[in-house]
Amino acid sequence: MTAFLIAMALAGAAPMPVVNAPVGKMRGTTEGELRVFKGIPYAAPPVRDLRWRPPAPLPRWKGERAATAFGPACVQPQAPNATVYSGPPMPVSEDCLTLNVWAPANARHAPVMVWIHGGALRTGSSREPTYDGRKLAERGIIVVSINYRLGVLGWLAHPGLSAESARHVSGNYGLLDQIAALTWVRENIAAFGGLPRDVTIAGESAGGLSALYLMASPAAHGLFAKVIAESSYMISMPDLRKPVFGMPSWEAGGQALGTALQAPDIAALRAMDPQLLTDTASKLGFAPFGVVDGAVLPQQMVDAFDQGKQAAVPVLAGFNQGEIRSLRMLAPPTPADAAAYESTIRARYADLADPFLRLYPAATYKESILAATRDALYGWTAERLVRKQAALGKPAYLYLFDHGYPAMDQAALHAFHASELPFVFGTSASTPPQWPKIPDTPGERALSDAMADYWASFVRDGKPVARHAAPWPAYTTTRAYMHFGATPEARRDLLPGMFALNERVMCGRRATGTIGWNWNVGLAAPPMPPDVAGCE
Structure with missing residues (x-):
């Protein structure tokens, strides 16, 4: 026994838990009946010469590694403006490929939830207090949260990088990190009491988008058994080598970025300071996306799901009533009046203008702009996902988070993007400083307990x-969903007509090959293309 452990024993403290996993021994901490391990590396640090390479596995380390503190966040743009999501500054590094584990002390063959954080593939970290896994792990599951490369360091494609690759592709490094983390879980989670074949991937926003990428990626199939996708978006994707859906080829875009950065080749890009590179690329408009490369992501997500090539697993998916209230940069500018709104919609949507205006009427055009943007991104995606999985014969569950509380509603942020997370994780007291304060009342606690129960039991x-709380029926032919207002309530037919309209818009744009279906909604939409056979 080491002097440290002897001192702890004499002091009456519980000894720190030690796990001997295939990757090596590690020492964590205890939180009540949980064993907690933080900052565990799951791949080699992708720094400098290893920048923009697939993650490399780590050999088994020697001795005992301390796993008692979160690792740094991956390098991300420095936030110039405070938002509802702003928290204290985090330490960042290129050496950021770490994960964290919350496991019941008596876990034996426990199901596992792997949490993928949001942040538009640009920002965020597994160390954020909102994602603390304690309350969910107390319900008998193991919670793992992961970091992955962000922004230009995680999603850049470039001809020079493709030339280095054995598969002649580039981009998707952040997605490859997620696959490496899931591989680590498969190989090591049994040492923590987890069941490697019973892993649920879960994420919100860009984490939900990542879950869809993983479902569409053959490289990830077999690494997870269930999916939770909160506020995900099945947007059009760039292609590695050709322009599609209004986007340039991703290699050409990366080459243009290098020129703007005065970095003529990959060596010059690797020589740049990672924070300066990240900040400058962001200011120049670099937006990270998964790219269709024929390898990691063989095809557009919508095509993979239409053809039944996605992972055939149960899903739980949904979105929030006020998604765009905190993301108004995604919505088009507000017109002068209702007449201007209606005339623009009629010009842009042609034969679909009447169904559009029934759903998003001119009489309430300011709210209609928010709702139309919400549905085109998040509502349509959630219902499409559950429909496609139900068609494969897999259990599929849909929800709408429509909960408000005084500080939220007074700030005109009713059910805003990500506002369900403190209720799912039971972390209402740990939200960022700018977040509307959640009151500590019996009603708020009961809703959080119910949502944590639903999520944990789905994982189990x-x-x-x-x-x-109320039984949650599967989507199936009844189109059932759970409405989270003051309390959970099972309902049917979420926003009638919403899915059909947005599916028709997506189908027509996809058929052109030149119009995307992500941020160009409502007043910002290009004119609808002529009717296409097969689009109903």
Whole structure:
């Protein structure tokens, strides 16, 4: 026994838990009945010469590694403006490929949830207090949260990088990190009491988008058994070598970025300071996306799901009523009046203008702009995902988070983007400083307990069940969903007509090959293309 452990024993403290996993021994901490391990590396640091390479596995380390503190966040743009999501500054590094584990002390063959953070593939970290896994792990599951490369360091494609690759592709490094983390979980989670074949991937926003990428990536199939996708978006994707859907080829875009950065080749890009590179690329407009490369992501997500090539697993998916209230940069500018709104919609949507205006009427055009943008990105995606999985015969569960509380509603942020997260994780007291304060009332605690129960039971059994709340029916032919208002309530037919309209818009744009279906909604939409056979 080491002097440190002897001192702890004499002091009456519980000894720190030690796990001997295939990757090596590590020492964590205890939190009540949980064992917690933080900052565990799952791949080699992708720094300098290893920048923009697939993650490399780590050999087994010697001795005992301390796993008692979160690792740094991956390098990301320095936030110039405070938003509802702003928190204290985080340490950042290129050496950031770490994960964290919350495991019940008595875990034996426990199901596992791997959490993928949001942040538009540009920002965020597994160390954010909102994502603390304690409350979910107390419900008998193991929670793992991961970091992955962000922004230009995680999603750049470039001819020079493709030339280096054995598969002659580039981009998707952040997605490859996620696959490496899932591989680490498969190989090591049994040492923590987890069941490697019973892993649920879960994420919100860009984390939900990542879950869809993983479902569409053959390289990830077999690494997870269930999916939770919160506020995900099945947007049009760039192609590695050809322009599609209004986007340039991703290699050409990367080459243009290098020129703007005065970095003529990959060696010059690797020589740049990572923070300066990240900040400058962001200011120049670099937006990270998964890229269709024929290898990691063989095809557009919508095509993979239409052809049944996605992972055939149960899903729980949904979105928030006020998604765009905190993301108004995604919505087009507000017109002068209702007449201007209606005339623009009629010009842009042609034969689809009437169904559009029934859903998003001119009489309430300011709210309609928010709702139309929400549905085109998040609502349509959630319902499309559950429909496609149900068609494969897999359990699929849909929700709408429509909950408000005084500080949120007074700030005109009712059910804003990501506002369900403190309720799912039971971390209402740990939200960022700018977040509307969640009151500590019996009603708020009961809703959080119910949502944590639903999520944890889905991870355990593939079916969301809460001890003291309404049964959650599967989507199936009844189009059932769970409405999270003051309390959970099972309902049917979410926003009738919403899915059909947005599916028709996406289908027509996809058929052109030149119009995307991501940020060009409502007043910002290009004119609808002529009717296309097969688009109904």
